[in-house]
Amino acid sequence: MPQPFHLSYFLQGSSVHAWGAPFIGTIGQDWKSASFFRELAQNLERACFDYLLIEDSIYVGENWQSKRDIFLKNGLCIPRQEPSVVATLLAASTTRLGIVPTLSTFAYHPYLTARITGSIDQISNGRAGWNMVTGSSDLAAQNFGMDAMPEHDLRYEMAEEYVEIVKRLWNSWEPDAQVGGLTAGEETGILFDPDKVHTIDYTGEYYASRGPLNSGPTVQHPPVIAQAGGSKPGMAFAARHADTIVAAPNSPEAMRDYRTEIRRQMVANGRDPNHCKVLFLASPIVAETEEQAQYLLEQRRVSAEKNIDLRLARLGWHTNIDFSDFDLDQPVGELTTNGHQSSLRNFLMRAGKSTLREAVIDNSVKGYGVNLVGTPETVACQMAEAMETAGGDGFLIELGDLSRRSLATLTDGLVPALQRKGLMRRRYEFEHLRDNLLSF
Numbered sequence: 001m002p003q004p005f006h007l008s009y010f011l012q013g014s015s016v017h018a019w020g021a022p023f024i025g026t027i028g029q030d031w032k033s034a035s036f037f038r039e040l041a042q043n044l045e046r047a048c049f050d051y052l053l054i055e056d057s058i059y060v061g062e063n064w065q066s067k068r069d070i071f072l073k074n075g076l077c078i079p080r081q082e083p084s085v086v087a088t089l090l091a092a093s094t095t096r097l098g099i100v101p102t103l104s105t106f107a108y109h110p111y112l113t114a115r116i117t118g119s120i121d122q123i124s125n126g127r128a129g130w131n132m133v134t135g136s137s138d139l140a141a142q143n144f145g146m147d148a149m150p151e152h153d154l155r156y157e158m159a160e161e162y163v164e165i166v167k168r169l170w171n172s173w174e175p176d177a178q179v180g181g182l183t184a185g186e187e188t189g190i191l192f193d194p195d196k197v198h199t200i201d202y203t204g205e206y207y208a209s210r211g212p213l214n215s216g217p218t219v220q221h222p223p224v225i226a227q228a229g230g231s232k233p234g235m236a237f238a239a240r241h242a243d244t245i246v247a248a249p250n251s252p253e254a255m256r257d258y259r260t261e262i263r264r265q266m267v268a269n270g271r272d273p274n275h276c277k278v279l280f281l282a283s284p285i286v287a288e289t290e291e292q293a294q295y296l297l298e299q300r301r302v303s304a305e306k307n308i309d310l311r312l313a314r315l316g317w318h319t320n321i322d323f324s325d326f327d328l329d330q331p332v333g334e335l336t337t338n339g340h341q342s343s344l345r346n347f348l349m350r351a352g353k354s355t356l357r358e359a360v361i362d363n364s365v366k367g368y369g370v371n372l373v374g375t376p377e378t379v380a381c382q383m384a385e386a387m388e389t390a391g392g393d394g395f396l397i398e399l400g401d402l403s404r405r406s407l408a409t410l411t412d413g414l415v416p417a418l419q420r421k422g423l424m425r426r427r428y429e430f431e432h433l434r435d436n437l438l439s440f
C-alpha cells in the first residue's frame with residue numbers, strides 16, 4: 001500500500017503577490033477584501049490540505065538601490081495585511097483546514113501571541129497553528145523602535161524564552177477548567193473552576209509574563225507550532241518545539257538529511273519523531289500535457305531573464321542584501337547575512353561558480369529541492385519518488401503566480417491524481433489540526 005503524505009499551502013502574505021502574472025482577474029481592485037484568500041482556503045479544504053500557512057514579514061522592502069520604488073511599483077512583497085486578521089477571516093470561512101499565521105518574536109509580546117493563537121484556536125474549533133519566526137530585517141526591527149535585529153543566534157536564544165512563555169500561557173488553563181455552561185438548558189452555576197486557572201509568573205532575561213491567559217482555554221490544548229529553522233540553532237529549536245517544520249533544502253538528498261537530523265535530535269530530546277511533520281517547500285507546474293508543462297517552465301526562465309532586477313530585489317528582501325550594485329556577470333562569490341542564513345546558504349550552494357545572473361535565473365526556474373513539472377499523473381509520481389528518497393511527511397506547496405486558474409491545477413488536477421494513487425487523503429478524519437497532522 002502506498003503511504004499517503006500531507007500537503008499544506010504557503011501563502012505569501014501579500015494579497016497582490018501575483019501582480020503582473022496572467023489571469024489574476026481584478027486583484028488590483030479587490031485585494032483589500034481578502035475575498036480571494038477566502039476562496040483559496042475553501043478550495044484547499046475541498047482538496048483536503050492540512051493547513052494554510054500565512055507567511056509574514058513586517059516592512060516595506062528597500063533592498064534595491066536603497067529605495068522602496070521597485071517594491072511599491074511592482075507590488076513586491078507588499079501590501080501585507082496583519083496575518084492574525086487574515087487568519088481570523090479564513091478560520092471563519094472554513095471548517096477543517098488548519099490556519100497557521102506567522103507571528104514574529106520581535107514584533108508581538110509572547111502574551112499577545114499566546115492570546116491571538118489561543119483565540120483563533122477557539123473560533124476555528126481547534127484548527128490554529130503558529131508559525132514561529134524570529135524575523136530577520138533591520139527595517140522591520142526599526143518599525144518597532146529598535147535600531148537593528150538582534151544577532152542571528154541570539155534571536156534563537158531569545159525565542160527559547162519566548163516559546164516557553166507562550167506554552168505556559170496556553171497551559172495556564174487546565175483542559176477541564178470549564179465546569180459550567182457545558183450542557184444546553186443549564187441556567188446557573190460556576191462557569192470556570194478557579195483552581196484550574198493559574199498564573200505562570202515567568203521572569204526571563206528577555207521576556208516576562210504573569211498570566212493566566214485571559215482568553216480562556218485553547219481547544220487543541222495547545223495549538224500547533226510550525227517552524228522553519230534551517231541553521232544549526234534553527235534546527236535545534238525546531239527539534240525541541242515544532243509540531244510541523246516547513247523546510248527548503250535544495251535536493252531530495254538534502255531533504256532526507258535534513259529530516260534525518262531533525263528526527264535524531266527529537267529522539268535525543270525525548271520526543272517521538274513521528275510527532276513532527278516535516279513538509280518540504282515545492283512549487284509544482286501542473287498542466288494538461290507534458291509539452292504545456294515544459295512551456296510553462298520555459299516561461300519561468302523567460303520571465304526571470306526579463307525581470308532580473310525584480311528577482312534580485314526579492315532575493316535581497318529574503319536575505320537582507322542589496323544586490324543592485326553587484327556585477328551580474330561575475331561569479332556570486334561569498335556572501336554573509338544576519339538574515340535568513342539557510343536561504344542564503346541554499347542560494348550560494350546552488351550558484352556554485354555561476355554568475356549572479358545565471359544563479360538568479362536558475363533559482364527562479366528550479367522548484368526548490370525537487371522539480372515538479374508535468375501532468376497531474378507525472379507530478380504525482382515525481383512527488384511519490386521524492387518522498388521515497390527523503391522519507392518525508394509531505395510538501396508545503398507555493399505558487400509564484402497564484403490565481404484561481406493556477407490554484408485549480410492543484411485542487412482539481414494534482415490532488416485527484418494523488419488521491420487515485422492513495423497518496424493523499426480523500427476526507428479529513430478529525431476536526432482538529434493536530435489530530436489530522438498525526439493521523440498518518
Ligand SMILES: Cc1cc2nc3c(=O)[nH]c(=O)nc-3n(C[C@H](O)[C@H](O)[C@H](O)COP(=O)(O)O)c2cc1C
Binds near residue numbers: 230
Ligand atoms: C517555508 C518557509 C517559510 C518561512 N516563512 C517565514 C515567514 O513567514 N516570516 C519570516 O520572517 N521568515 C520565514 N521563513 C524563514 C525562517 O523563519 C528562517 O529564518 C529561515 O528558514 C532561515 O533559517 P535560520 O533562521 O535558521 O537561518 C520561512 C522559511 C521557510 C523555509
